[in-house]
Amino acid sequence: MLDTAASYITEARRLxxxxxxxxxxxxxxxxxxxxQSAFEARRLRxxxxxxxxDALPQxxxxxxxxxxxxxxxxxxLYYVVGRMELRDSEDTKDGRASVLLNKFVAQLLTIQx
Amino acid sequence: xxxxxxxxxxxxxxxxxxxxxxxxxxxxxxDEFCRTTNAYREVLSTQLEEGVQNYEITPExxxxxxxxxxxxxxxxxxxxxxxxxxxxxxxxxxPEDLAYPLYTEVSLVPTDSQADPESWLPAPLYQRFHQxxxxxxxxxxMSQVAKPYSSERMALFHGRRFRNHMALARARVxxxxxxxxxxxxxxxxxxx
Numbered sequence: 216m217l218d219t220a221a222s223y224i225t226e227a228r229r230l231x232x233x234x235x236x237x238x239x240x241x242x243x244x245x246x247x248x249x250x251q252s253a254f255e256a257r258r259l260r261x262x263x264x265x266x267x268x269d270a271l272p273q274x275x276x277x278x279x280x281x282x283x284x285x286x287x288x289x290x291x292l293y294y295v296v297g298r299m300e301l302r303d304s305e306d307t308k309d310g311r312a313s314v315l316l317n318k319f320v321a322q323l324l325t326i327q328x
Numbered sequence: 329x330x331x332x333x334x335x336x337x338x339x340x341x342x343x344x345x346x347x348x349x350x351x352x353x354x355x356x357x358x359d360e361f362c363r364t365t366n367a368y369r370e371v372l373s374t375q376l377e378e379g380v381q382n383y384e385i386t387p388e389x390x391x392x393x394x395x396x397x398x399x400x401x402x403x404x405x406x407x408x409x410x411x412x413x414x415x416x417x418x419x420x421x422x423p424e425d426l427a428y429p430l431y432t433e434v435s436l437v438p439t440d441s442q443a444d445p446e447s448w449l450p451a452p453l454y455q456r457f458h459q460x461x462x463x464x465x466x467x468x469x470m471s472q473v474a475k476p477y478s479s480e481r482m483a484l485f486h487g488r489r490f491r492n493h494m495a496l497a498r499a500r501v502x503x504x505x506x507x508x509x510x511x512x513x514x515x516x517x518x519x520x
Contacts, residue, residue: 259474262349284346326343326476 217288221277223249227295240299246274248298249281252291252319256283259323263287290322329458331446337462342469344476350465355441357464357490358448361457362437365498366394368453374430376403376421385432386413389440389447396435401428460493 216222224245233239253271256263263283264271272281283291297315338350362368374383386392395410398417403425409416415432438448454461467486470479 262346262352265346265348265352286344286346324474324476 217285217292218280218282219277220246220249220274220279220281223281223292223295224277226292227299230292230296231299240302242277244299245295246277248295249274249291251298252294253281253283255294255319256287256291256323259320260287287323290319293322294319329455330451331449331454334454334458334461334465335445338465338469341466342477345469350469351445352441353468354445354461354465355438355448357461357468358438361460361464361494361497362435363393364494365501366435367457367497367501368436368438368449369396369501370434370436370450372432372434374415374432376400376426376428376430378423378426379420381417381420383415383417383430384413385415385434387436389438389443390436391439393435393437396433398433399431400425403430405430457493457497460490460497463487463493464490 217226224242227245228234228238228240231240250273253264253273257268257271261268272283274281281291293315297312297319300312300315301309334354335347335350338354339345339347342350370387372385372387374385376383392410392413395408395415398405398408398415403417403421404419405417407418415430417430449457463486467483467490469475470477470486471483472478
């Protein structure tokens with residue numbers, strides 16, 4: 216469904232192949248990335264937050280709701296995964312991070328993505 | 329044709345557009361359309377009160393642009409004034425006048441962008457001006473920058489069509505309100 220922070224985290228772990236504890240990417244980092252995605256999406260497509268410009272969705276716990284138009288939830292997911300991949304560790308690849316973050320932008324601004 | 333048909337067509341013609349923005353631009357368009365053409369006209373019915381000469385007649389979520397005429401079965405209302413949403417009758421109603429409502433013909437514009445879009449215009453007007461509202465909203469949406477549906481060329485194309493629709497609607501309203509005025513007739517271009 217991708218309507219709560221937990222659902223984004225679960226899906227992101229699947230793409231990151233990080234489903235076995237102890238996790239490589241802690242929940243706190245995922246929540247921070249999710250919060251950052253709201254600011255980025257606000258910059259690119261402000262109408263996604265029509266009527267709540269002063270209260271963008273921000274999460275502090277996995278149970279918190281994170282609601283954007285369903286058309287753009289996969290873009291948000293790609294941003295979270297891409298931001299995790301940006302970390303300087305041996306299991307990440309800069310190329311993959313770049314692809315995912317660009318995909319986030321492309322999905323918000325263009326049709327063919 | 330209805331609001332639903334309009335919204336669904338816009339959803340299809342504007343891939344990636346969110347409903348909130350489609351509705352907001354439709355609202356902005358209706359503001360321009362109604363103020364320019366006075367095409368949204370209604371006859372308001374007001375229940376009179378004995379001795380009361382001032383009446384707030386503005387419907388909720390609307391603004392009155394023009395008052396065309398007022399009429400009452402028994403009370404003389406010629407010379408009634410309209411100012412800031414209040415209709416001022418020249419004579420106070422007597423108990424006999426209360427049996428009949430006061431009718432006021434006005435042109436309106438919706439003012440509440442948060443209201444249900446179906447309430448912005450009566451269904452027959454959504455039907456009558458379907459093509460105008462479609463072209464106008466498409467033009468406004470496509471003229472936005474950096475959106476999946478941005479298209480300067482198509483924005484100009486739909487904008488031109490919208491202005492033509494608006495000119496026709498305006499002429500039709502003039503023709504409707506002044507019988508014999510020839511609302512659809514224009515001086516030839518070279519004489520203007």
